[in-house]
Amino acid sequence: MLIKCFTCGYILALVCSDCNKKWLSGEQIVAVRLFLKLNRPNKKNEFQGRNAMQNNSLLAKSVRLALIAGTAATAFSVPAVFAAEEGADKVERIEVTGSRIKRTDLETSSPVQVTTAEEIKMTGFSRIEDVLNTLPQIEAAETSFLANGATGNATLDLRGLGANRTLVLVNGRRLQPGGINSQAPDVNQIPAALVKRVDVMTGGGASVYGADAVAGVVNFIMDKDFDGIAFNMGASGYQHDNDNKYIQDLMDKKGFEYDSGNTGIDGKSYSMDLTMGSDFAGDKGHATVYAVWRRNDELLQGSRDYSSCALSGSGLSCGGSGNTPNPHFDMYPIVDGEVDYDTNYWGYLDPNGAGFKEDDGYRYNYAPVNHFMRPNERFSFGTFADYEINDHVHPYLELSYMHDRTAGQIAESGTFFNEEFVMDYNNPYLSDLQKQQLQEAFGQTGADQFVMYIGKRNVEGGPRADNLEHSSYRIVVGTEGELTDTWTYDLNYQYASTSSSSVYMNDLLAPKIGPRIGAIGYEDCTGDCLPYNVFTLGGVTAEQAAQLAGVGTQTGLVTQIIYSGFATGDFDFTLPSASSPVAAVVGFERREIEYSRTSDTVYEEGQLLGQGGPSPSLYGSIEVNDLYGELQVPVLDELNFEAGVRWSDYSTSGSDWTYKVAADYTLAEAYKFRASFNRAVRAPNVSELFSSQSIGLWSGNDGCAVEKPTDTPRFSAAQCANTGLTAGQYPVKASPAGQYNQFAGGNPNLEPEEAQTLTLGLVASPFEGFNFSVDYFHIEMEKVIASIGAQRILDNCAKTGDSMFCDNVIRSQAGSLWLGQEGLIVNLQDNIGGRDWEGIDATAGYTMDVGNGTMNFDLNGSYSIKKQIEPILGDAELAYDCSGKVGVDCFAQPKWRHTMKAEYSMDDWSVTAKWRYFGQVDYDGSDDKLLVGKGISSYSFFDLAGSYALTEHLTLRGGINNIFDKEPPMVGNTLATNGNTVAGFYDTLGRFMHISLNAKF
Secondary structure (H helix, E strand, O other), X not given: OOOEOOOOOXXXXXXXXXXXXXXXXXXXXXXXXXXXXXXXXXXXXXXXXXXXXXXXXXXXXXXXXHHHHOOHHHOOOOEEXXXXXXXXXXXXXXXXXXXXXXXXXXXXXXXXXXXXXXXXXXXXXXXXXXXXXXXXXXXXXXXXXXXXXXXXXXXXXXXXXXXXXXXXXXXXXXXXXXXXXXXXXXXXXXXXXXXEEEEEEEOOOHHHHOOOOOOEXXXXXXXXXXXXXXXXXXXXXXXXXXXXXXXXXXXXXXXXXXOOEEOOOEEEEEEEEEEEEEEEOOOOEEEEEEEEEEEEOOEXXXXXXXXXXXXXXXXXXXXXXXXXXXXXXXXXXXXXXXXXXXXXXXXXXXXXXXXXXXXXXXXXXXXXXXXXXXXXXXXXXXXXXXXXXXXOOEEEEEEEEEEEEEEEEEEEOEOOOXXXXXXXXXXXXXXXXXXXXXXXXXXXXXXXEEEEEEEEEOXXXXXXXXXXXXXXXXXXXXXXXXXXXXXXXXXXXEEEEEEEEEEXXXXXXXXXXXXXXXXXXXXXXXXXXXXXXXXXXXXXXXXXXXXXXXXEEEEEEEEEEEEEEEEEEEOOOOOOOOOOOOEEEXXXXXXXXXXXXXXXHHHHOOOXXXXXXOOOOEEEEEEEEEEEEEEEEEOOOOEEEEEEEEEEEEOOOEEEEEEEEEEEEXXXXXXEEEEEEEEEEEOOOHHXXXXXXXXXXXXXXXXXXXXXXXXXXXXXXXXXXXXXXXXXXXXXXXXXXXXXXXXXXXXXXXXXXXXXXXXXXXXXXXXXXXXXXXXXXXXXXXXXXXXXXXXXXXXXXXXXXXXXXXXXXXXXXXXXXXXXXXXXXXXXXXXXXXXXXXXXXXXXEEEEXXXXXXXXXEEEEEEEEEEEEEOOOOOOOOOEEOOOEXXXXXXXXXXXEEEEXXXXXXXXXXXXXEEEEEOOEEEOOOOOOOOOOXXXXXXXXXXXXXXXXXXXXXXXXXXXXOOOOOOXXXXXXXXXXXXXXXXXXXXXXXXXXXXXXXXXX
């Protein structure tokens, strides 16, 4: 078989030794190497007779498809593990993501999207989640663009079903949970520099890999066979032109300051990585070691004009917080020993006098000091090693360690209207004018009392910061080898742990407020105690604030131990209609997961006013025993049937079964039809089972509340009466920050979720150089572990009056759901929901010669047909479809999203242009006036990157993402994840520039 370099014609070169032109993709090289090994002559210079001819026929179709496909990385599955060469008379088989049966073909019945190492490098991103979030099949989950409530982890959310339903693997083995605040795997542990490729398999995978693979699997294949020395260093940063006239006009009306014009390069990131690998012991062993360091600077919301003020829920004004530097007060009289919540004074300190002033819309702009991108520093190192003792014993080792530090900075703490204080008119801190104003407003005398909620922003104490650290390490030791001529085995043990800590600084301690404002029922503030002079304009000092400050600390450890083993191979028989033997795999796995999160007293009791409620300690463990098997039956040479089954026994919920059936049919050596059906389960994790039920916050809106007295509530007085609001209270005040109380937590009686996944697809290469794939998917879930949602509970109560919802709406005596902690929505988890996802993935690739180089075109797109959420399974009236919609309960995933790439390569250089498209998203709601009637329009981002081989050993790469500096869409505060936008999904910070230099010897 003669193979020529397209550049210089050198014969039999996968990488041409004359011109150093790599004319084949990684997938094509795999196919050709497979073909050449199977046709290698023996010592007598003869092929291996009938067996070799049969092996040839088995591989011919897949080799031909791979060669014709060109750049079909997204259309064809790629091998994950290569078997050792066993001699000239044996077929080399490979393990493909989605099955543990080693096979001779390169594509399977399960669709797999592949991102190669070169593609990762050309994005310029050093955070692997940033790379994968550009795939149309993935929604943004935990990223560095979140600050308030950030866990410090980076997680992946395949299909938008939740990060806890996406199974993350490294070389086909599980990654452990991320730490004290996340049960999903933390991909910060993945060294991007050593990633060989990333396989994203959609359509389930629970029968092969176990629980959690409901949406699918993300498998990081590491370059454990690296040979040589490589050093890479890179730098990147963002740049934006602040010229958003809409929000600048809003800030001008409020008198807010903001930056304008060119930001220069900010949000800078630096990275260095070193990789070394070599054979040893006469080529019997191989070892690869690596070390990676990266750091990125912080970037505040104030650095971008479109995030320099917090938009209101309507998006029509700069909102902000009622917790203001000049404090707000919400006060009610006490009449005959009872609080009269129908009579109210709502105002703040008069800037021009000694009294109170009724509220006129004065709010604090908390946005500028919030992180838009958190600072981060990470160091990781590890090794991959193996040694072949003989054909039957081949030990291997995987070792990795990662240490990560980040901080989530948000606006200064405050009193947050957290507590209802009883006051009297003998209070020494109230001015005579203030007492007079309240007595006149309430019709009281100096002998009466009143209650007060206080909203004072702690600008004297500085911003809050959650300092987060994670240290994770993972050890895999095992051995593999031959059992017989046709069967192999793999036995391994994995120990992985993540220790993490959260130190929350600069928050205020709730118990210290009452004594310092003279509230009834508290001890007097004497001795070293400094009064908290909130009733005097400018009266609070840094020294007073320091006495209220507190620090909360949480520490924790997550460990995962896995014992695993399987055997795979061919039986000694074939069906009469096929030439390939029946193949199978049988295996076992035991997982032991222990989780502990220890909160100090401050966290346990919810003393920190900026936390929204207590954060109790959490301890729990889960043990799982699995037995599984797979069977592959070639019915015809063109038709394969697959089946798989797994029995799992959980220490928390008993036993369950998962299974799969699949088939693929090849027509005319250029078309492959494939179909699969999977049943998957996901057992509840430790947090879902054992976390304490406590008060926290949710973002949304109260349809019975208004921002201004002249506004009209969304719900009528009769509807609001269903929610517990009296006629005298209607309408109530809306939370200025769009945050309300909820009572949420775990449920020890949860059962595993169940899902059924169907995929139908076609992979084709109709003519030379062109390939495409189209795959339909349908995922149905029941017993979904979720809550109905605080917003849905409140809205359905108002609309229907159904006690199932209204019993969970508890308003305070003032009718509020945010003042104090008396009013809240009960929003606990249970196995009550359902999900029904339906869509189509499409990929295409075309390769052609242009001049002296090669032009490649690639498309990867996903179309959402249905994204139906059933808060209560079977209740069609409550079901809602989030496909192509954005709302309080719907992520802004468009119906159609794609990435299209064009690459031209010649000699020592290449250039790549990319188009990332987000289709229009409709708005499901009525409060956000920015979106009513139009939603979020379609968005296009364009990237340009290139590489140049300076010498045989030095390669320079660089590029610009979002070259036209397109801003992300703006949304109101009830929809924004950070900075008035859907942060981390759309390009968040503007233009991104990167450059790197790679040296390899």
